[in-house]
Amino acid sequence: MLFLVIITGLLAFSTGKPCDNETANSELELSLNKNLLRSLETQEGLPNPSVHLALRLSDSHNLAKESEHLNKLKNDLHNDIQSSLTNGQPVSGIMALYTLALKSSCYDLNTITFTTNEKSETLLTHLKKQMEQEKEHIAFSLRPLTNYYQYSLGVLALCASGIRVNNHVSNKLIKAAVHDYFKHGDTESTDTYAMAGMALQCVKDAGCHVQSADELNAALTKIKLKLLASRRDDCHIGNEFSTGLAVQALLAMGGQVAEYATSMEAIRTDARNNVYHNPMAISQILPALQQKSYLMVENKECLNEDDTLVLEPIDPVVVLPSEIKVKVEVVMSSGAAAVYTVKAPKGSSLLVALKLLKGKNDGFTFETQSSLWGPFLSAVNGEQARQSDRRYWHLSSEGTALSQGIQDFKLEVAQKITIKNTSY
Structure with a gap:
């Protein structure tokens, strides 16, 4: 009898742990969902279509706040894209995200128009034209007007x-994947491989690329292998801020649970440690944790949606931090360097x-x-590092490249920050 009691107890313990994990994971996802929704109240600058997309792909909703954000997208972001089009600036990436955000709300895309040269055309017509311009630029320079991440977004949208x-258009993306063109400087871009994977999987599912089916399959295989090969010892794919998109891509490409389960757990661990406080970062990991991808926008139906997501008030916490010393080294494009010292509150941002x-x-x-990730450096000491010149300000701390932007990187200890004008 005692033996049976022990066995029963062990069974209850073993079957209880998965339930506990499932509950904890659900609570984490709900917390992230609320944080993302709360970011709508504190966002600065233009409304973020990636945040809207993640909120709409989620299982829980606050339909009133999502509708309010949709209206901001249709006004503020729409006007910003229109201004860029008027000035002849490439907008394929942001236009694609705008398209996906509208699609996630089941909005009629044919009612959204932009005007160029006194001619009004639909959003999708303009996106197709943007992609044609990107394709033509690749033809003579092997690079899109923007980059392959934005190009992939355009194909997906x-x-x-x-x-x-x-x-x-899709062939250019296929060849870029096969020939390892997805790089930022000398480093392969996990984010780009992930977005290209979702884009090409959509093309494959649509069955509209039958002429080069073998090449398409080869590109998808290459992308999956690249993603899996970039998994670190801590199970993040690329780094902690690219893992969300990477898991989305593996899900979209029909990956086995074993290919992404440990990476999802790595995301959960970092989420519980408050690594993902940037709304853009949360917008990429939340769908992944709910085993969804941007590809699911294609068949999104906005019927009988759960409307129970409510935000509780938060009591402000006032902490008086101590100060730390920070050295800032600026390296110009010529190689000339200058070093400065400043005291900043411990825990403050760069x-x-x-x-x-x-x-x-x-x-x-x-x-x-x-940017959608927050502010980024465009000029330091009077010198610019512009995307049009294929340059940017590379940030590092004690020689280690930062994986976060200047608004998100927190200064917890005294350190040397290097800001270097770098080409890519």
């Missing part, structure tokens, strides 16, 4: 919206430290531009 992607340094009036200046 067109395909998920039911538009047949021009074979010449952006705060740079503002304090600039306020000291000792020769240091900087300018920023906004």
